[in-house]
Amino acid sequence: MIQVEGLTKYYLGDQPAISNLSFYADRGEIVGFLGPNGAGKTTTMRILTGYMPASAGKAIVAGYDVMRQSIEVRQRVGYLPETVPLYKDITVWQYLDYMAGLHGMTNPDRTDRVEEVLDQVDMLDRADSLVANISKGMRQRVGLAQAIVHNPDVLILDEPMVGLDPDQRREVRELIQNLGEARTVMLSSHDLAEVEKVCTRVLVINRGRIVAEDSPEALANNMQGMQRFYVRVDNDAAGKLKELVMSVEGVAEAKVDDRKGGLEVIATRDSNARPAVAALIVSNNLDLLELRPLDMSLEDIFLQLTAEAEAELADEDEWDDLDDDEFDDLAEDLDEDEETK
Amino acid sequence: MVAQSARNLWTIFRHEFSLYFGSPIVYFIGALWFLFVGVFFSISVASFNQGAPLTMDNTISTMGFLAIFIAPGLTMRLISEEMRTGTHELLLTAPVRDWEVVVGKWLGAWGVLTVFVLISLIFPLILTFLGSPDGGDILTAYIGLWLLWGMALAIGVMASAMTPYQIIAFIISLALLIGLWLAQAVFNFIPNPLIQEIASEATIFSHFQNTMVQRGIIQVENLVYFIGVIAIALFLATNFLGTRRWRA
Ligand SMILES: Nc1ncnc2c1ncn2[C@@H]1O[C@H](COP(=O)(O)OP(=O)(O)OP(=O)(O)O)[C@@H](O)[C@H]1O
Numbered sequence A: 001m002i003q004v005e006g007l008t009k010y011y012l013g014d015q016p017a018i019s020n021l022s023f024y025a026d027r028g029e030i031v032g033f034l035g036p037n038g039a040g041k042t043t044t045m046r047i048l049t050g051y052m053p054a055s056a057g058k059a060i061v062a063g064y065d066v067m068r069q070s071i072e073v074r075q076r077v078g079y080l081p082e083t084v085p086l087y088k089d090i091t092v093w094q095y096l097d098y099m100a101g102l103h104g105m106t107n108p109d110r111t112d113r114v115e116e117v118l119d120q121v122d123m124l125d126r127a128d129s130l131v132a133n134i135s136k137g138m139r140q141r142v143g144l145a146q147a148i149v150h151n152p153d154v155l156i157l158d159e160p161m162v163g164l165d166p167d168q169r170r171e172v173r174e175l176i177q178n179l180g181e182a183r184t185v186m187l188s189s190h191d192l193a194e195v196e197k198v199c200t201r202v203l204v205i206n207r208g209r210i211v212a213e214d215s216p217e218a219l220a221n222n223m224q225g226m227q228r229f230y231v232r233v234d235n236d237a238a239g240k241l242k243e244l245v246m247s248v249e250g251v252a253e254a255k256v257d258d259r260k261g262g263l264e265v266i267a268t269r270d271s272n273a274r275p276a277v278a279a280l281i282v283s284n285n286l287d288l289l290e291l292r293p294l295d296m297s298l299e300d301i302f303l304q305l306t307a308e309a310e311a312e313l314a315d316e317d318e319w320d321d322l323d324d325d326e327f328d329d330l331a332e333d334l335d336e337d338e339e340t341k
Numbered sequence B: 001m002v003a004q005s006a007r008n009l010w011t012i013f014r015h016e017f018s019l020y021f022g023s024p025i026v027y028f029i030g031a032l033w034f035l036f037v038g039v040f041f042s043i044s045v046a047s048f049n050q051g052a053p054l055t056m057d058n059t060i061s062t063m064g065f066l067a068i069f070i071a072p073g074l075t076m077r078l079i080s081e082e083m084r085t086g087t088h089e090l091l092l093t094a095p096v097r098d099w100e101v102v103v104g105k106w107l108g109a110w111g112v113l114t115v116f117v118l119i120s121l122i123f124p125l126i127l128t129f130l131g132s133p134d135g136g137d138i139l140t141a142y143i144g145l146w147l148l149w150g151m152a153l154a155i156g157v158m159a160s161a162m163t164p165y166q167i168i169a170f171i172i173s174l175a176l177l178i179g180l181w182l183a184q185a186v187f188n189f190i191p192n193p194l195i196q197e198i199a200s201e202a203t204i205f206s207h208f209q210n211t212m213v214q215r216g217i218i219q220v221e222n223l224v225y226f227i228g229v230i231a232i233a234l235f236l237a238t239n240f241l242g243t244r245r246w247r248a
């Protein structure tokens, strides 16, 4: 299992890449780590796998402290890095044999095991190909084979689905689900739909903070429950449009569009926010120029969740030193808040 | 613990050693080396015919001298390339210690050199057909050669751990090795006996050519010199590799 408390990482500069992350993942769980570019997913995973130290905080992986018992952790973790770095000048077989060897496996077990995982990722027929000559999808699968070759208790997969075609995605998904039954799996992604299919629980991370934690179904409902639209008026000399819009029931956020001076509004889907905004504008004697729906991008959803979490953070000063139980309670409260919206 | 480290070293050594022989560069370097050394050996053989003593001194000196240029070329790849391509991310998250990575890689390179050295034993074998050379002398010189190469390769590994750019690693180790070879000549211009003394102790000349090769003796300080530099270089290499984790 994985248990993380207050994990913080500063690279150069004073802006942390991740800040005060706390979460856990149990055996049998497949936890999705969902976030946009630069959210801090890779950073977190690199700390959990013992690649680099955190600036502050604590992480227990497979029962050992990643900072103080790095080797013990590394023996028990399988890691697929984001870039799937493989040695190009050797064959697929030689590569896996080397990785198994680095994890302390000896012959004859090692040979059997390499054959087994190659079979699992459906690469047995390419065992003697040079790594340089296999396709991107195959490389991804070899990367996955490398991560599981030593039978780790914990699997950490950084964007494992990237570069795979739909069939391969399905296969990898099934593989991950099988592996996840008796292990702890954590995988990162930008893609809610992907995470939804395979994960039992999802952590949403943005700008280095966990902004939501939920079952994939609840999260998907929650996210699809938002709508976005664009509104622009002509004679808003007093600049009160934003204030007006924000006062409408169901509106969560309104952002001024700098180019034309309109507003991008995010509101809950089931509210009648759009007609209500229109009515309010008219009743305030403003000229409505534009009112049209916008697509809800994942980026917006992340921003939205981040804004909510930050508001929560401002309310809850003691967030920083919560212990696990309190954290859970709070997470539940948060869920309820969102459900009642 | 010890068994675990030994196994990790063996795994890394085996990987690196076979990577060398899987690439054409080693065969190219090997061919170049034997060409050079063969020419010098032939010159020596010509001088034996004119009554010079039957020794391997010049040939082995040449093989030692070539370390300056060849060791940086053999080692520049070892860590730099992993950092550039990102494969070090898996190496550094495998349950092996940083020093095991460094030493395993160094042993891989030294293994290649050992193959070269073993093949070069053909030259002293030829000598035995020409007369009766002093076997002890030749053995001593060969031990010196092997240690010198171990040192040059350790310096190369260190340079390779300093940068993801192979060419920079090559230049750093080349400069360090030239420095160690020429320190004495340079510092001879400084009329300070202490500095000259230090410089002479620090040079490869005084521990390799002047003693182990030409005089056929191994002194404790020669061993301390080679093994000490190897240890320092590998220690620093381990630290450079470790700082990679911080800079990620
Ligand atoms: N080696 C590094 N040095 C300095 N800053 C870094 C480094 N690696 C990441 N960062 C910064 O840390 C932040 C988090 O990056 P990280 O790679 O963890 O995000 P991510 O969630 O994995 O993003 P992506 O989806 O693009 O992979 C980013 O702002 C990034 O620029």
Ligand SMILES: [Mg+2]
Pocket (backbone or CB within 6 Å): A041, A042, A043, A082, A158
């Ligand atoms: Mg990433």
